[in-house]
Amino acid sequence: MVPISHILILAGMIFALGVVCVFAHRNILMILIGVEIMLNAAGLAFVAGSMRWGMPEGQIFVLFLMAMAASEVSVGLALVVYLHKRKRSVNIDDFNEMKD
Amino acid sequence: MPSFSMDNMVSILPEMIVLSLALAVLMFDLALPKDEKRYLAYFSVAGLAIAGYQTMNLAGLQLDTFYGMFVLDGYAIFFKVLFYIAAAIAILISIGYVKGQEMDKGEYYALILFATAGMMVMASGADLISIYLGLELMALSVYILAGFMRGSMKSNEAALKYFLLGAFSSGILLYGIAIIYGVTGTTNLAGIAAFIQSGQYSGPALTLAMILLVAGFGFKVAAVPFHMWVPDVYEGAPTSVTAFMSVGPKAAGFAAFLRVFTTALPGIQPDWTVIIASLAIMSMLIGNVVAISQTNIKRMLAYSSIAHAGYAMVGFVSGGMQGVSSVMMYLFIYMFMNLGAFGMVVMLRKDGVAGEELKDFAGLAKKNRTAALLMMVFMFSLAGIPPTAGFMGKFYVFMAAIDAGFTWLAIIGVMMSAVSAYFYLRVIMYMYMKEPEGEFELAAPLSLKLAMAVAVLGVLYIGMAPAGLIDFARISIAGMM
Numbered sequence: 001m002v003p004i005s006h007i008l009i010l011a012g013m014i015f016a017l018g019v020v021c022v023f024a025h026r027n028i029l030m031i032l033i034g035v036e037i038m039l040n041a042a043g044l045a046f047v048a049g050s051m052r053w054g055m056p057e058g059q060i061f062v063l064f065l066m067a068m069a070a071s072e073v074s075v076g077l078a079l080v081v082y083l084h085k086r087k088r089s090v091n092i093d094d095f096n097e098m099k100d
Numbered sequence: 101m102p103s104f105s106m107d108n109m110v111s112i113l114p115e116m117i118v119l120s121l122a123l124a125v126l127m128f129d130l131a132l133p134k135d136e137k138r139y140l141a142y143f144s145v146a147g148l149a150i151a152g153y154q155t156m157n158l159a160g161l162q163l164d165t166f167y168g169m170f171v172l173d174g175y176a177i178f179f180k181v182l183f184y185i186a187a188a189i190a191i192l193i194s195i196g197y198v199k200g201q202e203m204d205k206g207e208y209y210a211l212i213l214f215a216t217a218g219m220m221v222m223a224s225g226a227d228l229i230s231i232y233l234g235l236e237l238m239a240l241s242v243y244i245l246a247g248f249m250r251g252s253m254k255s256n257e258a259a260l261k262y263f264l265l266g267a268f269s270s271g272i273l274l275y276g277i278a279i280i281y282g283v284t285g286t287t288n289l290a291g292i293a294a295f296i297q298s299g300q301y302s303g304p305a306l307t308l309a310m311i312l313l314v315a316g317f318g319f320k321v322a323a324v325p326f327h328m329w330v331p332d333v334y335e336g337a338p339t340s341v342t343a344f345m346s347v348g349p350k351a352a353g354f355a356a357f358l359r360v361f362t363t364a365l366p367g368i369q370p371d372w373t374v375i376i377a378s379l380a381i382m383s384m385l386i387g388n389v390v391a392i393s394q395t396n397i398k399r400m401l402a403y404s405s406i407a408h409a410g411y412a413m414v415g416f417v418s419g420g421m422q423g424v425s426s427v428m429m430y431l432f433i434y435m436f437m438n439l440g441a442f443g444m445v446v447m448l449r450k451d452g453v454a455g456e457e458l459k460d461f462a463g464l465a466k467k468n469r470t471a472a473l474l475m476m477v478f479m480f481s482l483a484g485i486p487p488t489a490g491f492m493g494k495f496y497v498f499m500a501a502i503d504a505g506f507t508w509l510a511i512i513g514v515m516m517s518a519v520s521a522y523f524y525l526r527v528i529m530y531m532y533m534k535e536p537e538g539e540f541e542l543a544a545p546l547s548l549k550l551a552m553a554v555a556v557l558g559v560l561y562i563g564m565a566p567a568g569l570i571d572f573a574r575i576s577i578a579g580m581m
Binding site: 015018028031035038043045046049050052053055057058061068071072083092095097098 | 261
């Protein structure tokens, strides 16, 4: 069996990659993907916890999480499609009407 | 572990009512002609009143249902009442505004109700997962509401920023929950507390998870340094939505924040006290100081909202019965005064466009004495000047801090409220001492007048007789503390 620490390290790395993806990209779609990666890293950590404690709860939470991520991304993509229609751009820097 | 019984159905009755109401609004929307959507608003407010009545009937119950995932206690009921009033006032504020901005669609009211249901689940959640689901239900609805004014680029941009940062912060929150589950083997709040108490684990992972939770909830309550979305989103979103957003999700965030930290993590209280105290100081400092230089009134109120999150956190840090009840009371008062202030911004139209700049308020007192007087009461209350409710809210929060030995925190709070008086009183100075320019046009349908009357009565009544509210808050948490 894979040791739990390995899974948690992997989850931590994936989470960090997701965070980097959010901050490194100016493309809204890439930022969305970064957020999704973060959510999936959390899901992986849940599965690892579930394995460690021998309880099915963690696995069930991942199902909740997937449903949640799907609804979140549907709102996000609807927004991106609409913004692209209006501005012909998916670059976050093009949306800066409000400034201090 | 409690088994499945009718108690489960009783405990979610308020949520069921609000959700059915939201679905009914969506259905009736199909039957109503385009310019008759205001009936949906009246219907929603009536439904919220029924939900409120049913919730009050449940007062005094202490139900631990759905295998410990969902509780109905005094604390939850207190916040549910707050959410009903906030949603009802926000809907009443909206009726005229949405028509003027050509966003009078049935979904608008349904989304407010869905967000309310999400906030109610957050207040009742006794498990990190149910709290997370409630938070997402609320957040997704509010993302859409922020972008509801589809023709306005500012509103679209607000929705985009709110969505991206909101999704990012909920990812952080979720990772914190996952770590807690990995460490303790449970997501139940009482179970987590029991595990920490048993002393089986005291490593850095728990502290890390706590910091991630602070970041996730800090975003929702708009505390510095998780506040960067607030000014843009508050400015860009339709004003009626901003009004709702500034009180509902903030109160719901605090409801979950307080419950998680006081019931699940009392074992590491010294750790989180330091973090939340520094968040409180930064929020009060940055919120109040940056608000001084704002010329857009919505942006100014956004920074003021950050500062108020800081005041509420002072009570949070104090902890205990007195601290928690002072935060609850503060949020209740904040709801009235902030909805009132945003309601006045909704009402004011200058030269045919929405008056959102500070200078649009110049000379309002000469044109409409009542409107200026109302705005003055709300500004006094936000600044914390007696005899308004804002003073009482701050008084109890700072008293709790002093009694808990955080005198220095209370001193910073008082100093920062003195700073805040500058920009709140500046609005009053504009209204009373400047000459009016341009044409004033007050878009005040009966529903908005009613909402403002409720808000101003709430502010003045609590300001003069706060005992009822403070007793309500204390009785509500008697079973929890």
